[in-house]
Amino acid sequence: MTKHAFATSTLLAASLCLSAGAASAAEINIYTTREPGLIQPLLDAFTKSTGTKVNTVFLKDGLPERVAAEGASSPADILMAVDAGSLVDLAEKGVTQPIESATLNAAIPAQLRDAKGHWFALSMRARVLYAAKDLDLASFNYEDLADPKWKGKVCIRAGQHPYNTALFADYIAHYGAAETEKWLTGVKANLARKAGGGDRDGAKDIMGGICDIAIANSYYVGLMRSGKGGADQVKWGEAIKVVLPTFKNGGTQVNISGAAVAKHAPNKAEAVKLLEYLVSDDAQKIYAEANYEYPVKAGAKADPIIAALGELKIDSKPLTEIVSHRKQASALVDKVGFDN
Amino acid sequence: MTSHIAAIGWRKKRSGLRWLVCAGIVATFVGLPLAGLFLQAIQGSPGLWAHLISTILPAHLVDTLILLCGVGVVTTVVGTTTAWLVTAYAFPGRRILEWALLLPLAVPTYIVAYAYLDILHPIGSVQGAIRWWLGYSSPRQFRLPDVRSMTGCILLLGFVLYPYVYIPTRAMFVTQSANLIDAARTLGISRHGIFWNVALPLARPAVAVGVSLALMETLNDVGAAEFLGVRTLTVSIYTTWITRSDLPGASQIALLLLLIVVGLVALERWARRRQRYSADARRHRSLKPHCITGIKGMILFMLGFTPILIGFAAPALYLVTEALKRVRFAGLSPRLQHEAVNTISLAAIATLVTILLGVVIAYTNRLRPGAVSSWSYRLATMGYAAPGTVVAIGVLIVLASVDRFIDRTALEWFGLSTGLLIMGSGAALIYAYAMRFLAISAGGIDAGLSRISLSLDHASRTLGQSPAGTFRHVHLPLSKAAITAAGLLVFVDCVKELPATLLLRPLNVETFATHLYGEAARGTYEEASIAALAILLIGMAPVILLSRIGRETR
Numbered sequence: 001m002t003k004h005a006f007a008t009s010t011l012l013a014a015s016l017c018l019s020a021g022a023a024s025a026a027e028i029n030i031y032t033t034r035e036p037g038l039i040q041p042l043l044d045a046f047t048k049s050t051g052t053k054v055n056t057v058f059l060k061d062g063l064p065e066r067v068a069a070e071g072a073s074s075p076a077d078i079l080m081a082v083d084a085g086s087l088v089d090l091a092e093k094g095v096t097q098p099i100e101s102a103t104l105n106a107a108i109p110a111q112l113r114d115a116k117g118h119w120f121a122l123s124m125r126a127r128v129l130y131a132a133k134d135l136d137l138a139s140f141n142y143e144d145l146a147d148p149k150w151k152g153k154v155c156i157r158a159g160q161h162p163y164n165t166a167l168f169a170d171y172i173a174h175y176g177a178a179e180t181e182k183w184l185t186g187v188k189a190n191l192a193r194k195a196g197g198g199d200r201d202g203a204k205d206i207m208g209g210i211c212d213i214a215i216a217n218s219y220y221v222g223l224m225r226s227g228k229g230g231a232d233q234v235k236w237g238e239a240i241k242v243v244l245p246t247f248k249n250g251g252t253q254v255n256i257s258g259a260a261v262a263k264h265a266p267n268k269a270e271a272v273k274l275l276e277y278l279v280s281d282d283a284q285k286i287y288a289e290a291n292y293e294y295p296v297k298a299g300a301k302a303d304p305i306i307a308a309l310g311e312l313k314i315d316s317k318p319l320t321e322i323v324s325h326r327k328q329a330s331a332l333v334d335k336v337g338f339d340n
Numbered sequence: 341m342t343s344h345i346a347a348i349g350w351r352k353k354r355s356g357l358r359w360l361v362c363a364g365i366v367a368t369f370v371g372l373p374l375a376g377l378f379l380q381a382i383q384g385s386p387g388l389w390a391h392l393i394s395t396i397l398p399a400h401l402v403d404t405l406i407l408l409c410g411v412g413v414v415t416t417v418v419g420t421t422t423a424w425l426v427t428a429y430a431f432p433g434r435r436i437l438e439w440a441l442l443l444p445l446a447v448p449t450y451i452v453a454y455a456y457l458d459i460l461h462p463i464g465s466v467q468g469a470i471r472w473w474l475g476y477s478s479p480r481q482f483r484l485p486d487v488r489s490m491t492g493c494i495l496l497l498g499f500v501l502y503p504y505v506y507i508p509t510r511a512m513f514v515t516q517s518a519n520l521i522d523a524a525r526t527l528g529i530s531r532h533g534i535f536w537n538v539a540l541p542l543a544r545p546a547v548a549v550g551v552s553l554a555l556m557e558t559l560n561d562v563g564a565a566e567f568l569g570v571r572t573l574t575v576s577i578y579t580t581w582i583t584r585s586d587l588p589g590a591s592q593i594a595l596l597l598l599l600i601v602v603g604l605v606a607l608e609r610w611a612r613r614r615q616r617y618s619a620d621a622r623r624h625r626s627l628k629p630h631c632i633t634g635i636k637g638m639i640l641f642m643l644g645f646t647p648i649l650i651g652f653a654a655p656a657l658y659l660v661t662e663a664l665k666r667v668r669f670a671g672l673s674p675r676l677q678h679e680a681v682n683t684i685s686l687a688a689i690a691t692l693v694t695i696l697l698g699v700v701i702a703y704t705n706r707l708r709p710g711a712v713s714s715w716s717y718r719l720a721t722m723g724y725a726a727p728g729t730v731v732a733i734g735v736l737i738v739l740a741s742v743d744r745f746i747d748r749t750a751l752e753w754f755g756l757s758t759g760l761l762i763m764g765s766g767a768a769l770i771y772a773y774a775m776r777f778l779a780i781s782a783g784g785i786d787a788g789l790s791r792i793s794l795s796l797d798h799a800s801r802t803l804g805q806s807p808a809g810t811f812r813h814v815h816l817p818l819s820k821a822a823i824t825a826a827g828l829l830v831f832v833d834c835v836k837e838l839p840a841t842l843l844l845r846p847l848n849v850e851t852f853a854t855h856l857y858g859e860a861a862r863g864t865y866e867e868a869s870i871a872a873l874a875i876l877l878i879g880m881a882p883v884i885l886l887s888r889i890g891r892e893t894r
Contacts, residue, residue, distance in 0.1 A: 029847055035862040055847040058858055061582055061729055062736070062843045069740035073747060073759045075847070089585050158566070160579040193486055196569030197457075208462030209480035223862075230665065230866040235463075291862070330583045334395035339571055 027053045028270050032080035033063050034257055038290040046277050052270050067095040072264050077271040082257040083162045084121075088323045091118035096260040101272055107279035107297045111318045112256060121256035121319075122278055123293035126218040126312055127167045128252070130202050130240040135212060140245040142171065142253070145215070146186025154190040155202045155211035159338035160330060163199070163217060163255065168332065169325035170253045173317040177328055184336045195339050200224065200236065207239035217255075218242075222292025222305045242309050251313035253322075257293065356708045356807055363704035366697045367716035370723050370775045373734030374598075377591045377726070380737070385589030388580070392593075396576060404572040406490060407497075407565075408555050408604075414498025415554045416547060418647050419505025423543075424535050425644050427513040430629040431637035437644040439887030444651030445503045445829075446879030448836040448853075450563025451872045452500050453493075454865075455655035457567055460487045493568040499651040501557055505550030507825070507886070508787060512543040513627070515791065521627055531630060548608045549783055556601060556725050556779070562839075573597050574727050587733070594730040601725040602718075656876060662869035669866070675850065676874065683851040683878060686766060687834035690773035694830045695823060697774060698781030703815070706789050706797075707807050717782060724779035728839035735772045735844065739763050764846050772840040777833050781826045788822020789815060828882035835878050852878070 030036065036043070036056040043054040059066060067076050067090075079096065081087050090096050091114060098117040105113070112121035129140050145154060157164065171180045188195075192211035202214025203224060223229050224237030244252050259278070261271050277283055284300035287293075294302050294312060301307065333339065389397075426438050444452075458464055462479035476482040486492075524538045540547075565572055573593060581590035632640060701720045705713045723731055739762045750758045762768050792815060800810040816823075838853045845854065852875045859868035 035858045037858060038862060057845065057847045057849075058842075058854070058861075060842055060857070060861075061578070061839075062733055065587065065733055066736055066843060069736045070760055070763055071740065071744060073743065073757075073763075075760070075764065085585075092585075158569075160575075160583050162583060165583055194488060194569035196488060197567060204461065204463065207479075209478065209483055210462065210486070229864055230669075233865075327584050330579065331391060331395075334391065334579075337396070337399065340396065340399050 027055060028077045028267055028274055029075045030056045030078045030080060031063055031076045032056060032058055033060055034080050034082050042283055042286055046274055064090055064093045064095055068093055074264050076262040077265040077267050078259055079262055080259045084256050084319045084323050085162055085326045087119040087258050090260055095263050097263045099261050099272055103276040112296050119258050119260040121258040121296045123257045123288050124254045124296055125293050126252045126254045128218045129243040129245045130206060130214040130216050131243060132206050132212045133241055137243060140243045141248050142245050143248055146183045150190045152192050153212040155192055155205045155214040156195050157197055157199055158195050159333035165326050165329045166255050167253050168329035170317055170322045172325040172329055173321050174247050181332050184332055184338055188336055188338050203236040203240045207236055219292040222303055225305050244310050247315060251315040253315050359704040359807055360708050360712060362700045363713055363716040366700050367719040370778055371719045372738045373731060373775060376734040376737035380588050381591035381595055383588040385586050388589040400571050400573050400576050407572060410494030411497045411558045412551050412555060415502045415505045416551055418502040419550060420509050422644055423506050423510035423513055427510060428629055429640055430631045431640045433641040439884055440648050441506055442503050442883045442887050443648060444500045445832055446876050446883050447655060449497055449500050449561050452655045453496060453564035453567040455658045456487060456496060459658055488569045490570055493570045497558055499647055501554040502647060504554040505547055508546035508550045509543050512546040513539055552605050560727050594726055598726050659869050659873045662866050663873045666866035666870055679850050679852050679855055682849055683835055686769055687831050690770045690834045691827050691831045693770055694774045694777050694781045695827045697778055698785045701782040702786040702789055703811055721779035721782055723775040731776055732772055732840035732843040739768050768844045772844055773834045777830045780829050784826030785823055788819035792818050825886055828886045831882050832879045835875060
């Protein structure tokens with residue numbers, strides 16, 4: 001390395017090292033496990049109308065640990081996460097604070113937010129069935145996944161993935177742990193390949209003839225069919241048809257993406273304002289459409305690709321009850337060797 | 341006269357002591373996050389082990405061991421045979437192979453795994469071509485076995501990680517005294533026999549170092565294993581931590597994993613405890629390669645090219661086509677420029693720091709051999725063995741406490757709150773990189789130093805040089821190549837690093853690796869392929885430099 005290059009990189013690194021902690025009063029800092037590029041247009045619009053700058057950092061595992069370690073000095077104002085379990089985790093770790101907002105309470109149905117205001121859902125996604133185009137299948141029950149007639153025909157991602165443990169936890173909420181264990185053993189016996197990969201692999205593997213049906217999230221259908229993920233994914237999306245499955249005595253299992261105000265938020269007032277903005281009619285539409293999700297606010301519309309999947313009948317079990325079973329669900333996955 | 345000698349002796353002891361203290365500090369610095377992990381672990385996780393042992397632990401432990409053994413065998417075989425091929429034989433294209441064999445280093449394993457999943461999928465190009473050739477119209481009529489398997493994972497990781505073995509082994513072959521090999525030839529041993537009976541046994545420490553690095557990379561990998569459906573202990577750590585929100589339990593499994601790695605390394609050291617490998621100070625005459633031309637030469641070239649094709653060329657070609665599709669569709673994002681600056685400057689600074697610390701550790705180990713320095717060495721190199729995210733959590737715990745301490749002290753003394761100084765700054769990342777990759781720098785520098793005869797140290801010290809002076813005037817010139825090589829390896833690893841970067845980086849700061857991860861998270865894989873290609877390009881430059889160093893040492 002030449003001396004000049006060395007000096008330049010030292011300067012650059014020094015400026016990088018010192019860039020932290022320079023947050024001024026009129027800024028909101030978001031820590032998010034949801035890729036922030038998706039909602040950047042909304043954040044830009046918020047900055048434009050209020051003059052408040054919004055900074056983001058996309059974290060994955062370890063968001064609660066980082067906020068907890070930073071403690072009272074944490075610059076985080078808003079914590080965003082996907083999966084209800086993760087939001088409840090944040091509240092249980094004590095890194096959130098209760099928010100009393102008439103706007104938020106009016107916009108978000110009670111079963112989609114914490115009773116004390118520690119977290120709020122901003123969008124919903126359903127755990128749906130992808131099926132080969134030529135299958136004659138108009139409706140489907142989650143219970144059927146264990147039906148021996150699907151032996152060697154089911155694809156699914158790792159059972160330990162939060163999207164699946166949430167579905168299994170919902171099953172526990174309906175039938176109890178013992179029945180769920182039997183069901184999981186049956187589903188495991190039906191798998192066409194090892195549980196693993198991502199949800200989109202379900203569509204890809206159906207197209208590749210590896211399996212006939214797959215369990216996956218609803219928004220991937222939009223991401224694939226819209227062409228946002230590139231030309232190949234359009235083919236995967238077109239190779240499947242989508243059925244909204246239900247429990248025999250309930251509806252379709254949904255999960256959420258949501259947000260909480262950090263316990264030590266330096267700009268609490270602004271943070272609440274941003275959340276309230278995100279549940280306004282316009283923002284809800286954009287927020288949901290950005291990732292092909294269902295809006296939480298009644299009256300806001302989903303993207304046409306998602307709306308075309310059929311009417312969503314949300315399962316009756318409340319999120320908080322489902323979430324309370326998630327550790328048990330994870331233990332059952334290990335017990336039946338679902339991912340082995 | 342006596343008092344003069346005594347004074348020199350005393351000074352010698354004292355100055356060596358200074359290095360020892362420094363090494364102790366460096367080791368503590370690396371050990372702290374592991375201590376943080378330990379503190380997490382002892383908070384306890386009731387029922388975890390009973391649950392694990394009765395359910396997944398036996399299977400995951402067996403899978404982990406199979407994966408480690410498999411990758412160990414593949415990297416050893418590929419790494420040593422290619423190293424011998426380009427050292428012992430001269431054939432058309434050998435010069436190209438010499439450096440091209442390093443190229444897989446530039447690609448993170450998770451990218452290679454993703455590329456192969458796509459290339460070899462039933463709807464991918466390879467199987468499509470086979471179906472077309474055999475006259476089948478749909479994958480439902482004909483398809484090959486799934487790559488998502490243990491065998492797939494072993495082969496893939498093996499062919500990406502073999503350069504860790506190739507580099508030190510080739511260096512050993514090249515610098516090995518040709519006298520021994522000539523002696524063997526005089527005794528009528530074939531080239532084949534020389535490889536097995538002379539060259540390979542002499543290169544064993546180098547192979548051991550290389551394989552242990554490759555195995556630690558394997559244990560660190562989560563992405564490739566997840567894509568390929570292989571459940572290792574590393575996956576159990578994640579499940580316990582993320583799905584069951586049990587960080588103490590996850591820390592316990594992480595420590596168990598660390599114990600396995602330390603055990604493996606110790607076992608290898610123990611197995612060759614009676615052997616000493618030293619070289620004399622004279623210049624080596626290197627082995628004269630055997631010329632092979634014609635068809636046989638071409639076969640040798642193809643043999644050497646195969647690992648490059650599998651570990652680099654095929655996935656790189658895939659990335660280039662995917663990235664081109666995207667550029668044609670949406671153009672180049674202006675973000676890439678900032679990300680290039682962030683990626684390169686963070687990696688460059690971290691490399692300098694890591695090399696400095698590595699020198700302290702490795703040189704002290706030479707200067708004051710003994711329990712303290714060897715333990716510092718071992719502790720300092722452990723950061724590489726634990727999974728990246730888990731290490732990052734340890735770093736988080738340590739830095740946050742330091743920040744809180746500074747904040748409290750400043751508040752007490754000056755009535756001024758400093759808030760967070762290190763957390764969420766570039767310094768936190770550099771700390772994490774240095775602690776993760778010190779194993780590479782200390783190990784590489786140690787190997788370089790061990791080839792310098794101790795009699796040079798004695799001569800220099802007798803002539804009145806201090807330890808630091810001896811290092812500057814004697815060791816540095818002689819081990820420059822080894823130090824630079826270690827630096828380049830650390831740089832490439834910093835560029836590829838994902839989990840710690842993701843968790844610890846400042847607000848609004850992205851590197852290529854985090855950009856890639858973000859795009860993958862929202863499913864825009866073609867856009868991600870541009871970032872992946874950028875990582876690969878940045879990684880290639882040091883890799884090519886690395887090969888030139890190898891050539892100069894001859």
